[in-house]
Amino acid sequence: MSTLRTDVRPARSAPHPSSRRSFLGLAAALGTAGLSACATGGAHGGADSESSGAPTSQDNPFGVDGGEFSAFVFDGGDGVKHLDFTQELFEEKRPEVTTKIVRAEDLSTLQPQFVNQTPPDLFQNSGAGSLDVNSLATNQQLASLDDLMAAPSWDDPSITVEESLNPGVREAGTVGDQLVGLNTTQYAWAIWHDAALFADKGWEMPRTWDELMALSATIKADGIYPWAFTGMHANYFEQGVFQPLVAKIGGQEVWRNVDNLEDGAWQQDAIREAAEAVLQLRTDELILPGVAQMTHIQSQTSWLNHEAAFIPVGAWLENEMKSAIPEGFELTATALPAPEESLADLTPNNPGGGWYVPADASNRPAAFEFLRALLSRESAQNSAELTNAVTMVKGAHDDQELSPAFSTITTMIEKSNAVEAWAPVKYDSWYPSMVEETRAALIKLVLGDLDVEGFLSRCQKKADETKTDDAIAKQTR
Amino acid sequence: MHKRGQWRLIVTFTVPGLVLYTVFVLSSFAQGVQISFTDWTGFTPDLNYIGFDNYLRLVHDGSWWRSVLHNGILLVVIPVLTLGLAMLFASLITRGGAGNLRATPGGDLYRILFFFPQVVPVVIIGILFSYLYASRGGLLQGVLDVVGLDMLSIVPNGPLGNPRTILLAIAVAAVWSSVGFYMVLFLSAMGRVPDELYEAAALDGAGRLGSFVHVTMPLIWAHVQTAFIYLAIGTIDSFALVAVMSQTGAAADFGADVMSTYLYRTAFSLNSQFGYAATMGTVMMIGSVALALVTFRLTKREEYEY
Amino acid sequence: MSTSSVTTTRTAPIPPPEPTRRPVVARSWASRLSALIPQLFLLPWALVVAVPLVWMLMSSLKTNVEIYNSPFGPPGALRLDIYADAWNESNVGAFFLNTVVVVAGGVSLTMLLAVMTAYVMAKYPFRGSRVLYYLYLAGMTFPVFLAIVPLVKIVQALGLFATPVGLILVYAAFSLPFSVFFLTAFFRALPEELSEAAFIDGAGHFGVFFRIMLPLARPGLISIAVFNFLGQWNQYLIPVVLNPQQDEERSNYVLSQGLAALALGENYETSPTSMAQLFAGLLISMVPVLLVYILFQRQVQAGLTAGALK
Missing domain, CATH: 3.40.190.10 (Periplasmic binding protein-like II)
Structure with missing residues (x-):
C-alpha cells in the first residue's frame, strides 16, 4: 500500500517525501554520490543515440531483441506488487528478454552507477534517495522518450501511447525542451x-x-x-x-x-x-x-x-x-x-511517479517496451486495485469499483479537468x-x-x- | 639505553595502523578538500576545478552564516549545560569531589543510571524528544497540566515549531544524552585526587564548597578541558539530532539549521551542489581544528602534579 | 553506601580537634539532613533519565493508535509477542548478529593497532613520532561529514563495499585517533622500573611489551575497548553510507541502520504495532551495551582519567 504514495508523489515536485525519508538515505546518497569523482570519463550516450536491435514493426515498435533488461524501483514496504503483473504481461509478449526488477529501499545506490556509466535500463525516481533529475537531464544522462510516446499503444495499435494517456504527461516529464520522464500516476x-x-x-x-x-x-x-x-x-x-x-x-x-x-x-x-x-x-x-x-x-x-x-x-x-x-x-x-x-x-x-530511461541504458528497446506494457489498460487497473492509485491511462478506471474514498478522488480529478487542465x-x-x-x-x-x-x-x-x-x-x- | 632491535619494534608496531589510517581517514579528508575546489554535481565522472569560487560564494551566503550562528549558540549552550550538570552531579555523588571516601547513598546506582542515555542511538533520542514535546499527549504538556498550564500558550506553536525555541529544545536533548558520560569522566578524575588533600583542606576549615573550589577543580581542570573539546567538536558535527527533530526545517523557519544540515541539503536537495557542500565541510574542518587550538590556549591553567 | 547510619559516620568530616563538645544526637541529625541535599538534585535527574526508558518499555507493548492517542498511558494489553515479531519479522535478529560480528572485529582490530601505535609513541619516541602523534590527534577534530563522500569510493575500489570486512576496517581506522590518543597517555603514566628490570634480565623489546607492559596497561585497555564498543555498536553514519541495503530483508544491516529504517519506515508502514516493534528492537539492541557498561564500569572509570590532555 505504501506504493501508492511512492507512485503518487513525484519525487521532485514534492521534495519532502524524500526529505522525510531521506534521512535514511541521506548519508547513503552523500556517500555513494562521491564514489567516482575520478572515474573514467567517456562520451555520454546522447538523448537520441541509436540502439541496434531487431527490426521494428507495428507489433515490436522498438525492435526488442532479447538480452537482459534491468529495472530499479523504490520499495516503500509492500514489494511493489503491482509490477509483478506488468512483468508477466511483458514476459508473455517478449519471452526472449531476461527481466530483472530490483526493488530497493533507497535509490541513492543508483548514483554511483550513473557516475560509472553503468545505469540500469529503467528506473522509477521516487522515494528515498531519489535522484536530481534536472541535473541528470542537463548532463545528457537521460534518454528522450519521444519514440515511446509516438509508438502504437499496447491495447490499441491505431492510437499512439501518447494518445492513450490523459493530458499532462508530456508537460510533467519535460526538462528543458526534452521529454525524459514518464509520469504514470495521477497525483x-x-x-x-x-x-x-x-x-x-x-x-x-x-x-x-x-x-x-x-x-x-x-x-x-x-x-x-x-x-x-x-x-x-x-x-x-x-x-x-x-x-x-x-x-x-x-x-x-x-x-x-x-x-x-x-x-x-x-x-x-x-x-x-x-x-x-x-x-x-x-x-x-x-x-x-x-x-x-x-x-x-x-x-x-x-x-x-x-x-x-x-x-x-x-x-x-x-x-x-x-x-x-x-x-x-x-x-x-x-x-x-x-x-x-x-x-x-x-x-x-498532475502526473507523478516518474520513470526514466538512462541514456547509457544497454537495453533501451526493452525499457520502452516495459513502459508500454505498464501503460496498458490491464496493468493500470491492476495497479489501482493493489494500491488505490489513479493512473494516467485514459478511461482505465471508469468502470473500476474501488473504495468510496477512491471514487471521490476520481470524481474530483474529472471535475477539475472539466474546468481546465492543471499546469504543474x-x-x-x-x-x-x-x-x-x-x-x-x-x-x-x-x-x-x-x-x-x-x-x-x-x-x-x-x-x-x-x-x-x-x-x-x-x-x- | 636499549637501542638494539628498537627500530624493528617501532616499524612493526606503527606501520599497520598508519596504513589503515592513511587509506581510510587521511585520504578521505584530503579528497574532500579536493572536491571543494570543483563544481561537481555528484553525477558526472569528471571533476571541473573552479578555484576558490565556492569559498567566495560561502562568504556571501546568508543561509550559511545563519547556520554558523546556530552552531555557535549550541557551542556555548551544550557544553555549559552538559559540563555544569555533569560536574554538579559528580561532586554531589562524591561529596565535593572527595572520591568515594564520603560517598552519597545510591552513588553506584546513579552512576549507572545517568550513563544510560549514552547508549541510546541519537536517531532514537531525536524521535523520543519529538514525542516529549508533542502538544497532545507529550510529556512536557503532561507535566504542565499538573500546574494547569498550556504549553502552546507559553511557547506558541510548540518548542519544535517555534523559531525562537527550537534550537534550545534540541540542545536539551543533546545535554540529556551526554551528561552521564561526562559525569563518569569527572567522577573518575575526582577518584584520583588523593584523600590527604581533602583532609588538609578540612583542617584549614574548608567546607564542601571550599574544598571543591580549592582542591577538586584545579586538580581535574585538564579533564574539563578535554571534555570541552570533545563536546565542542561533537556539536560542530551534530547532524542526526537536528535532522530528526526539525525535519525539513521550514516549520520553525530554519531556526535550528546548522552547518551539517545545510551542507546536506546543499549536496542533495539544493540542485546537487556537491562541490559547494564539500567546501562547507572543509571550512567546518578548519573551524574544528582552530577551536581545539583556541581551547587549549584559553584554558591553559597552571598545572598541578599529583 | 548501604545504610544511612553507616553513611553518616562515614561522611562525618575527619574530626578537627573540637573545642566544645556538642550533643551527639544533634550532630547526627544535622548530618542526616545535609546528607539529603545531594539527593534533592540527583533524584530529579534520575527521573529525567529513567522516564524515557520506561516510556520506551511501555511503548514497546502498545499499538500505534495507543501510542499516538495516549503516549504516556499504559498499554491496553501485555503484547509480549511484539518482541518475537521484532526479532523475526522486523529482522532485528539478523541486524543483531551482523552488529556482533562487525563490532567484535572492529574493536579487536582497533585495540590491536592502537595499543601498538600508542606504546611506541609513549615509550620509543623517535624522529617524527611527534608528527605522527599530531596526525592522529588531528583526526579527532575532523568532521566525519567531509570524509564520508570519498570514503565510499575508496571502499568500493577495494571491493569491500557493503561487506562486514569493509565496515570493520573503516570502524577501526576511524576509532584510531581517539584510542591512540588515550592509550599513549596511559602508557606514558606506566612506571619504568619494571621494564628496566626486564631489560637487565635480557628481555627483548617485544618481550617487554608482551610480558610486562601489556598486563600493566590492562585497566586502560579495558576502558578504551569499552568505549570503542559503545561507539561502534551505535555507529550510524558509516554503515548507512558503506553498507547500503542489498536485498529486500535488509539482511546485511547493522542494528543502528535497521532500527533507523524501522523508525523512518514509520511514516509509511501501516502495521498496527510497527511502532512497538521499533521500540522492542531498540530495547533489544540496548541490552548488550548496558550489560557491557555495567560489567566494566569500574574499569571504564579508572581508565578514563589517563586520557586528559596534558
Whole structure:
C-alpha cells in the first residue's frame, strides 16, 4: 500500500517525501554520490543515440531483441506488487528478454552507477534517495522518450501511447525542451473531510471561499478546529492550499510568472490576496494549535480524531492511514473552495511517479517496451486495485469499483479537468533553495508572526537572489 | 639505553595502523578538500576545478552564516549545560569531589543510571524528544497540566515549531544524552585526587564548597578541558539530532539549521551542489581544528602534579 | 553506601580537634539532613533519565493508535509477542548478529593497532613520532561529514563495499585517533622500573611489551575497548553510507541502520504495532551495551582519567 504514495508523489515536485525519508538515505546518497569523482570519463550516450536491435514493426515498435533488461524501483514496504503483473504481461509478449526488477529501499545506490556509466535500463525516481533529475537531464544522462510516446499503444495499435494517456504527461516529464520522464500516476491534492461527520452536523462542504469562512465559524463554535495540516512538511499547505488558492484568484499564469522568475512575480495581486486569505485563518484562530510541530502522520491522526474538520493531503491519504481510520469515517476528497464558484472544482493534479530511461541504458528497446506494457489498460487497473492509485491511462478506471474514498478522488480529478487542465507549478523542483525560503515564509505567515507585506517581500527577495545567482541553472515554461 | 632491535619494534608496531589510517581517514579528508575546489554535481565522472569560487560564494551566503550562528549558540549552550550538570552531579555523588571516601547513598546506582542515555542511538533520542514535546499527549504538556498550564500558550506553536525555541529544545536533548558520560569522566578524575588533600583542606576549615573550589577543580581542570573539546567538536558535527527533530526545517523557519544540515541539503536537495557542500565541510574542518587550538590556549591553567 | 547510619559516620568530616563538645544526637541529625541535599538534585535527574526508558518499555507493548492517542498511558494489553515479531519479522535478529560480528572485529582490530601505535609513541619516541602523534590527534577534530563522500569510493575500489570486512576496517581506522590518543597517555603514566628490570634480565623489546607492559596497561585497555564498543555498536553514519541495503530483508544491516529504517519506515508502514516493534528492537539492541557498561564500569572509570590532555 505504501506504493501508492511512492507512485503518487513525484519525487521532485514534492521534495519532502524524500526529505522525510531521506534521512535514511541521506548519508547513503552523500556517500555513494562521491564514489567516482575520478572515474573514467567517456562520451555520454546522447538523448537520441541509436540502439541496434531487431527490426521494428507495428507489433515490436522498438525492435526488442532479447538480452537482459534491468529495472530499479523504490520499495516503500509492500514489494511493489503491482509490477509483478506488468512483468508477466511483458514476459508473455517478449519471452526472449531476461527481466530483472530490483526493488530497493533507497535509490541513492543508483548514483554511483550513473557516475560509472553503468545505469540500469529503467528506473522509477521516487522515494528515498531519489535522484536530481534536472541535473541528470542537463548532463545528457537521460534518454528522450519521444519514440515511446509516438509508438502504437499496447491495447490499441491505431492510437499512439501518447494518445492513450490523459493530458499532462508530456508537460510533467519535460526538462528543458526534452521529454525524459514518464509520469504514470495521477497525483492530486485534495481538501479532505469526513462526510459522515458533516452529515451528522448538518454541514455542507462549501464551494466558495466565503462559504468556507462562514462554515469555519460554525465549526469552530461547535468545538472543532476547522483546519489541520502538517507544519513539519511545509509543502502540504503550500501545494494543497496556497498554490490552488492563488490559481483560483488570479489564474494559473500567476504561477507561470513565478516559475519564470519574472520581476515582481511574488508581488502579483493574486498572491497578495491569497496571502491575506490564509492570514485570516491565523487571525480567526481557525487552525488546530500545535500543527507547526506535527508530522503528516500526527496531523492526519488528529484529523481522524475529529480534532479538525479539513485537512489538505494528497490522494494517498486513505492508504497511508489505513490502520487508523475509525469505523464509520467517510473520507471525502474535494477541491479547495474558490472565490469564484466557476473555479471551485479546480485542484492541483498532475502526473507523478516518474520513470526514466538512462541514456547509457544497454537495453533501451526493452525499457520502452516495459513502459508500454505498464501503460496498458490491464496493468493500470491492476495497479489501482493493489494500491488505490489513479493512473494516467485514459478511461482505465471508469468502470473500476474501488473504495468510496477512491471514487471521490476520481470524481474530483474529472471535475477539475472539466474546468481546465492543471499546469504543474515548477519552481518547487527547479529552484529548491528558493522554495525552502518561500515555504518557511508561508508557514510563518499562517502560524507565526509574519504579515502579508513581510511574506511577499521575503519571497520576492529570495526570487531576485535566485535570478541573479549564476550557479543556479535557469528554466522557463 | 636499549637501542638494539628498537627500530624493528617501532616499524612493526606503527606501520599497520598508519596504513589503515592513511587509506581510510587521511585520504578521505584530503579528497574532500579536493572536491571543494570543483563544481561537481555528484553525477558526472569528471571533476571541473573552479578555484576558490565556492569559498567566495560561502562568504556571501546568508543561509550559511545563519547556520554558523546556530552552531555557535549550541557551542556555548551544550557544553555549559552538559559540563555544569555533569560536574554538579559528580561532586554531589562524591561529596565535593572527595572520591568515594564520603560517598552519597545510591552513588553506584546513579552512576549507572545517568550513563544510560549514552547508549541510546541519537536517531532514537531525536524521535523520543519529538514525542516529549508533542502538544497532545507529550510529556512536557503532561507535566504542565499538573500546574494547569498550556504549553502552546507559553511557547506558541510548540518548542519544535517555534523559531525562537527550537534550537534550545534540541540542545536539551543533546545535554540529556551526554551528561552521564561526562559525569563518569569527572567522577573518575575526582577518584584520583588523593584523600590527604581533602583532609588538609578540612583542617584549614574548608567546607564542601571550599574544598571543591580549592582542591577538586584545579586538580581535574585538564579533564574539563578535554571534555570541552570533545563536546565542542561533537556539536560542530551534530547532524542526526537536528535532522530528526526539525525535519525539513521550514516549520520553525530554519531556526535550528546548522552547518551539517545545510551542507546536506546543499549536496542533495539544493540542485546537487556537491562541490559547494564539500567546501562547507572543509571550512567546518578548519573551524574544528582552530577551536581545539583556541581551547587549549584559553584554558591553559597552571598545572598541578599529583 | 548501604545504610544511612553507616553513611553518616562515614561522611562525618575527619574530626578537627573540637573545642566544645556538642550533643551527639544533634550532630547526627544535622548530618542526616545535609546528607539529603545531594539527593534533592540527583533524584530529579534520575527521573529525567529513567522516564524515557520506561516510556520506551511501555511503548514497546502498545499499538500505534495507543501510542499516538495516549503516549504516556499504559498499554491496553501485555503484547509480549511484539518482541518475537521484532526479532523475526522486523529482522532485528539478523541486524543483531551482523552488529556482533562487525563490532567484535572492529574493536579487536582497533585495540590491536592502537595499543601498538600508542606504546611506541609513549615509550620509543623517535624522529617524527611527534608528527605522527599530531596526525592522529588531528583526526579527532575532523568532521566525519567531509570524509564520508570519498570514503565510499575508496571502499568500493577495494571491493569491500557493503561487506562486514569493509565496515570493520573503516570502524577501526576511524576509532584510531581517539584510542591512540588515550592509550599513549596511559602508557606514558606506566612506571619504568619494571621494564628496566626486564631489560637487565635480557628481555627483548617485544618481550617487554608482551610480558610486562601489556598486563600493566590492562585497566586502560579495558576502558578504551569499552568505549570503542559503545561507539561502534551505535555507529550510524558509516554503515548507512558503506553498507547500503542489498536485498529486500535488509539482511546485511547493522542494528543502528535497521532500527533507523524501522523508525523512518514509520511514516509509511501501516502495521498496527510497527511502532512497538521499533521500540522492542531498540530495547533489544540496548541490552548488550548496558550489560557491557555495567560489567566494566569500574574499569571504564579508572581508565578514563589517563586520557586528559596534558
